[in-house]
Amino acid sequence: MLPKECIKDIFESIYDDYKTLYSCLLVNRLFCRIIVPILWRNTWYFGYNDHIIISLSRTYFSCLTDESKELIKNNNIDISPPTQHSPLFNYIEYCQYIYLQQIRCMSHAKLLQEEFIKLFLTRCTKIVHLDFPYCPRGIENIYLSSSLSHLCELHCDTITSSEFFFELSKTCHKIQRLYISTCDDDIEGLATLIKVQHELQFVYLRSDDSQGVQNERIGEALAIQANTLMHVRFCGQICIPYNAFYSFINLKRLELELFEEIDARLSDAAYFPKLKVLEIKYNKLTPFEVYTNLIGKTEGTLVRIHWNYINTPPTTLSLRKYIQTVINNCPNLEFVTIWYQDSILDDLKQLLISSLKLKGLKIIFYCTSDIDKLFNLLADKAPLSLTILCLDEVNYYHNSLLSIENLDKLLKMWIDRPPLLLYIWSQLRQSLELLKVMDGYLNDDVLNDFDYLYSLDCVEVIRKSWEIEIPYGYI
Numbered sequence: 001m002l003p004k005e006c007i008k009d010i011f012e013s014i015y016d017d018y019k020t021l022y023s024c025l026l027v028n029r030l031f032c033r034i035i036v037p038i039l040w041r042n043t044w045y046f047g048y049n050d051h052i053i054i055s056l057s058r059t060y061f062s063c064l065t066d067e068s069k070e071l072i073k074n075n076n077i078d079i080s081p082p083t084q085h086s087p088l089f090n091y092i093e094y095c096q097y098i099y100l101q102q103i104r105c106m107s108h109a110k111l112l113q114e115e116f117i118k119l120f121l122t123r124c125t126k127i128v129h130l131d132f133p134y135c136p137r138g139i140e141n142i143y144l145s146s147s148l149s150h151l152c153e154l155h156c157d158t159i160t161s162s163e164f165f166f167e168l169s170k171t172c173h174k175i176q177r178l179y180i181s182t183c184d185d186d187i188e189g190l191a192t193l194i195k196v197q198h199e200l201q202f203v204y205l206r207s208d209d210s211q212g213v214q215n216e217r218i219g220e221a222l223a224i225q226a227n228t229l230m231h232v233r234f235c236g237q238i239c240i241p242y243n244a245f246y247s248f249i250n251l252k253r254l255e256l257e258l259f260e261e262i263d264a265r266l267s268d269a270a271y272f273p274k275l276k277v278l279e280i281k282y283n284k285l286t287p288f289e290v291y292t293n294l295i296g297k298t299e300g301t302l303v304r305i306h307w308n309y310i311n312t313p314p315t316t317l318s319l320r321k322y323i324q325t326v327i328n329n330c331p332n333l334e335f336v337t338i339w340y341q342d343s344i345l346d347d348l349k350q351l352l353i354s355s356l357k358l359k360g361l362k363i364i365f366y367c368t369s370d371i372d373k374l375f376n377l378l379a380d381k382a383p384l385s386l387t388i389l390c391l392d393e394v395n396y397y398h399n400s401l402l403s404i405e406n407l408d409k410l411l412k413m414w415i416d417r418p419p420l421l422l423y424i425w426s427q428l429r430q431s432l433e434l435l436k437v438m439d440g441y442l443n444d445d446v447l448n449d450f451d452y453l454y455s456l457d458c459v460e461v462i463r464k465s466w467e468i469e470i471p472y473g474y475i
Contacts, residue, residue, distance in 0.1 A: 008034050018045045040094035042129075048105065057106035060116055063092045063123070068115045077109045092119060096150075097129040121148075131155040148172050157182035158190060158215075165189030169196050179204040183239045186215035194221035202231040207239035208259075219244035226250060234258060238266070245269040252301075253277040261285035267293035277304045277466075288313045292322045295329055302330045303357075304466065307337040308455055312366050312394055316343050323347040327354050335360035335388070340374060341367035348374075352381040360388030362456070365401050372406055379413035387448070390456055391424045400427040404434050411441045419448040423456065 002010075007030070014020055015038050025035040046052045061069070098120045103113050120127070124147045132155060149171045156165075159182055166189040175197050180190070183205045194200065203222060207213055219240030222229065226247040233255035242265040251272050256262075256279065267290050275298050280291065288311065295305065305326065313319040319339055324347065326336060333355045338348065340363050352358070361382070365371070378389075393401055402424060414420055428434050429452035438450040449459070456462050 004030065004034070007031070011035055011038055015041070016045050036089050036091075037094040040089075040091050042097035043095065044097060044099060044102065048102075053102075053105050056102075059087065059091055060106070060119065062087050063090070064115060064119055068119070072109075072112055072115060075109075075111055077107070077112050090123075092123045093125045095120060095124050096126055097131075098124070098127055099131045101131070126150045129153045132160070146171060149174070151175055153177040153179075155179040155181065156190070158185035158187050160187075160190075162187045162189030165193045169193040172196075173198050175200055177202040180218075181206050183207045183215060183218065184209040184213050186213070186217045188217055191217035191221040194218065195224050197225060198228075200225045200228055202233075203229065204233045204235070205239055206235040208236045209239070213237075213239050214241050215239050216241055223247035231255075236260075238262065242266055242269045246271065248272065250274055253279070255279040255281060256283055257281040258283040258286070261287075262290055263287075264290055264293070266290055267297065270294050271297055273299040274301050276301050278302060278306070279304075280307045280310055282309045284309070284311050286310075288318050288322070292318070292325050295322075296325045298329055300329060300331050303332050304335040305330070305333070305337060306335060306362065306456070307364075308457075312364070313339055316341065320344055320347050323351055327351055330355075332357055334358060335362075337362040337364065339364045339366060339394075342370055342373070343367075345373060345377065349377055349381055352377070352383070356383055357385060358383050359385050360390070360456075360462075361386060362390040362392060364392045364394055366394040368401060371401055372409065375406060375410040375413070379410065379417075384418060386420075387418050388421045388456075388462065389423070390453070391422075391426070392454075393426045402426045402428055404428070404431065404437055407434070408437055411446050415444075415446055419445050421449045421459070421461070422447055423449075423451050423453040423459065425452065425454050428452075 011021060011024065011031075011034055018039065021035050021039050025032050025039070043056060046056065061072075064072075100117075103116045103120075106116065107113060127147045128150050130148070130151055130153070148168065151168075151172045152174060154168075154172070154175050154177070156178075157180060165187065169189070169192045172193065173196055175193075176199050178194070178200060180203070184207050205218075222232075222240060223244045223246075227250060229248060230250060231253040232248065232251060235257045237258060237260040238256075245266065246269055249271060252274055253276060254272070255277075259282070262283070262285075264287075272294075278291075278295065295302065313322060319341070323338060323344060326333065327347075327350060330336070331354075334357050336351075336355070336358070338351070338361070340348065361378075363374070368374070378386075391402060407424075407428075411420075411422075422438075438447065441447040442450060449461075451459070453459065
């Protein structure tokens, strides 16, 4: 028999493989004692079918105090433990990931939800992930145990009372990832919680307030965290003052999914000497030049510039300025989005020649008449490192600029190059003939993958290599 420590390390390496762990748990008592704490650390991995939810709720109920059980019984809430005996393990003390949605799935009874929340917040020995995207009733009156001193990730909103965040700030100083799902109120308690963190690295801020809130307290608190803050994502609108951006000099990743116009103050205020990733997931209203100017204020560290949905450049001059700004400021570029028209062929050639580390390219077509010239250029001048190609048509509902013939020509020229991941968004997605052609290139290892996709976030291999996440409960 291996030493207990070795066995534990083996099971820890498959912590998210619920089925395998459960099977091993039944082997012997030693395995059971080792695996139960690992399994119950994050019950999110159990899944969410009715059987699992019912089993979890009964187990949690059996861990409630007699006083809580009596209160639930007196309110005619029907839930029974699996047995009349005490549970074999104190399962609650192993739970480190607490999800409000999981608790809500267990019962529609608000009282029972509140008792479960009290159970977790007072009996868990180490909570590292707390997901309360909105404030459950009565949470302000719960005594917060020292288990929250280990908290690394918090999901919350500004509807939650300021007092709750003040209480958290007394013990929680190690939060690394903060998700604020509704950031429409500049509450002092949340700002205080942000200020006392020692290792805050990621912040997600969502605001759908049409009045354009500017949370000065929260912006000031984030500015205080500028030394450690490396990744910021805004959704809806930018809900902190623009001058807060002056402090974000260590930012490595900026993601924007906005439904408002950003004016020139962003690029005026921004100075990101260490920025590696610029993700514009959605923003149709901001002038194109604002982002060009923002790229121009980086210092050679950008490796990815990815635009998902945004207005096209208003003029050829603005498009050429964008490409030249990328060429002059991004020597380490690995992925870039460009808009293509025939008049910028020489600029694109210069970009391909200068971008020796380029791994991926997204090309959005508009105002073009000769795609063959573009494909010839790609096959001839693109660096051998280029293995991701996304072709997107702006005028999706008009006649397609792409054709089976020109895609076939491109791939014939690609035969002696490393295999390509090819994704298109075009009316050709309805073509069975194109699928047959692509299958042939997949079989011949000219392609590693082919699909009709609007967003590269949907490609698992790209999502993992780009470290893209879809925050639970927000997108």
